[in-house]
Amino acid sequence: MRKCMSLFSLSSRLLFRTTPVRSVFSTFVRKSSILGNLLPACSTCGINLQNVDKNRPGYYYIAESNEKPIKEADKNFANIYKNLDQEDKLLLLNDSQSSIVPDQTFRRAASHNHDDPNHISCLRCRDALFRSKFNPDEFPVESAESILSQVDPLGNIVHLVSAFDFPLTLNPALFKFKETRDIKVIITKADLLFAHSKTANNYGLKFYRDYLFRKYGILPENVLLSSGKVDWNIKELLDSLSDNSYFIGDVNVGKSSLIKSLLYGDEKFHLKKQKHQQLMSKKEKVKLEKEEDYLINNADLSYSKTTFKTKKLERSREQNFKAKHGPGVSYMPAFTRGVIKFDLKNFGKSIYDVPGIGSEDHGIYRWIKEPSAIKQLGKGTSIPRTGNYDSHYTTVKGGQIYTVGGIFCLRIPPESMVQVRNCINFEDVIFKNIEKAKQVIREQSGNSAIDNKLLVSPETADNFIKYVFPPFYGNIDLVIKGIGHINIKPVGKYVTDVDPFVVYLPKGAEVVIRKPIMKYISKTIVGRDKKGNPLSKKHRVSKGVKEVHPYTGEVFYSRLVPVKEEVENLNQYVRAYCENMNGRKVGDEIDEESISKEYWIEA
CATH class of the missing domain: 3.40.50.300 (P-loop containing nucleotide triphosphate hydrolases)
Known part of the structure; x- marks a missing residue:
């Protein structure tokens, strides 16, 4: 034992001389089979395993232990079955010659595969994979x-x-x-x-x-x-x-x-x-x-x-x-x-x-009420089918609130109208104003018709933060991290003196607006014919050429402008905020290039 300790001490000194301190322990753990056996890791999430305290991370069941985990459904069945009389038990079995021992339904006890000692999963991973249990405190996120x-x-x-x-x-x-x-x-x-x-x-x-x-x-x-x-x-x-x-x-x-x-x-x-x-x-x-x-x-x-x-x-x-x-x-x-x-x-x-x-705080995921909804959103949807120029769109009028499952609430400026293409894997809903949207989200419990239209929990309504879009030209994408995006296309004449677009987001959500991604990665209509002549709107689809727009270094996306208090003139507020953040004067010229260069905050 002393020889082993002295050998370990010598190897440690040599290791510290040649390897950066930060990587010494991780390198030794990976390469030492002895220490690897002493500190087994979960084959699913990689955490060091322990079988002492169920409430600490990394707990797992030992195969030889008599302690057996029991599913909640099996516990409920056992309680109900125990209180039945003999006649009801026989009716349940539909066989007067058979008998049942409820404990036999709990045989699937180990939290890992007994046949493979190298494939051991901790209790948290087993619950997440097979029982869809999601407690944010058990899924800490690192910087x-x-x-x-x-x-x-x-x-x-x-x-x-x-x-x-x-x-x-x-x-x-x-x-x-x-x-x-x-x-x-x-x-x-x-x-x-x-x-x-x-x-x-x-x-x-x-x-x-x-x-x-x-x-x-x-x-x-x-x-x-x-x-x-x-x-x-x-x-x-x-x-x-x-x-x-x-x-x-x-x-x-x-x-x-x-x-x-x-x-x-x-x-x-x-x-x-x-x-x-x-x-x-x-x-x-x-x-x-x-x-x-x-x-x-x-x-x-x-x-x-x-x-x-x-x-x-x-x-x-x-x-x-x-x-x-x-x-x-x-x-x-x-x-x-x-x-x-x-x-x-x-x-x-x-x-x-x-x-x-x-x-x-897990960002937007903290407000999702069911783990199955996170799964549905993570699967995404086919963008060529839902986000192309000829895809289905929803028309939203000025003052109305557009939302997808309550994840965000987008308010359209007064006297405006937009076409929204939903590229998120959930159906959209329109409310008449933000007060109505918050009320529905807050009172969704017990109403199956409303509950099926929303993905967020009721308390989300009291944790919305107000943001404003910087000015944009043409159509844009509103992108929500981990969720997907919607494409917003204003209809009619571009107006600069009306209130900007406002979006209400749950605390912790990360959102930006960006140039339409489809015009950079697929052939889209560019608004001119084969000879380069500009076309009117009614002829753009039938006679227009389709091209992929090359990326040449232009501003591609922008952060949103937070509004912490009510202001009388949102346009002036946005102008001042963007000037302060970008450190440059905002001009009066309104076109795609000047707006993205002067107003958009890409940092």
């Missing part, structure tokens, strides 16, 4: 500084940014930790903005690369685009990722899902490569491709059925693999609590899943 303190200074930063609420999950604080040329950025959840991977790679990837290079100096080759749900560009990611990479990003940007896809891709591409090398020559590959082309061109029904079965089988294998490998995936924010290492064995690389960055 960017706290997360970066857990990262090896010699490690490689991979910043994950969600596509469907871009750029709110883009965290410039990470660019101070490392040189921007050494940071990779992966745009996740790309399947929500693009119908096909080809469109995503042709249009979307170019926009994100241009934006990140012009704004932050991120090298274009270090910006990648993917989707953990449909496994877009997984092979390219596996090839481009460096060893010892840390996946860092805000809560619910899809880190854990993407890691599962990378682990599956590591296995799949390796087996595919082996199979092709062993079984198929170049001549055989060409022959097979010709046969496939012939069958497709002749619409062979048997081939179609075979292809469908093959894809279905492959999808089943993928789902089974992802269920058994990789970090735990949940729609609960801040689900991951520790740094978890994963090996891409066939590519010779290691990657790390780290906790998500977020606000201390």
